[in-house]
Amino acid sequence: MFVKAIVLSLALLLSGCSHWSTETKVEEAVYQSLSAVDAAQTIQGLRQPCYSESNHVLGSHPSPAEVVGFRALVGGIHFAVTSMLEDQDADLWVKRMWQGVFIFTEGRAVYMNWSLGATPVGATCP
Numbered sequence: 001m002f003v004k005a006i007v008l009s010l011a012l013l014l015s016g017c018s019h020w021s022t023e024t025k026v027e028e029a030v031y032q033s034l035s036a037v038d039a040a041q042t043i044q045g046l047r048q049p050c051y052s053e054s055n056h057v058l059g060s061h062p063s064p065a066e067v068v069g070f071r072a073l074v075g076g077i078h079f080a081v082t083s084m085l086e087d088q089d090a091d092l093w094v095k096r097m098w099q100g101v102f103i104f105t106e107g108r109a110v111y112m113n114w115s116l117g118a119t120p121v122g123a124t125c126p
Helices: 004-013 022-045 064-087 092-115
Strands: none
Touching: 022 064, 022 092, 064 092
16 A cells, blocks of 8 residues: 555646656655655664654654655655756756755665664564
């Protein structure tokens, strides 16, 4: 179910971006997917007493609604900036750097969550 939700969301998100380069579409899909996995891992992890959130904006024990709301807000801002960079025909290095920093950051968060035992479908205390 989780994977279907991500695929549907990405299809809807990217459907209006036909003018985007293939690279940008792929990078945006990767970022948004990692962000969704991070949110799911966080929600699952926080169901266990041994976990706390490390994102200072959310606090140590945010509610699932706060996690989803925050990820949706950040994802929307990321999408808007990506769209602006494409519309303004920004230099390729700027677009790659923008995506690379965010993909790296989300990938690291997903890896750290996983290494602590949090997955998108459950979590166990180490």
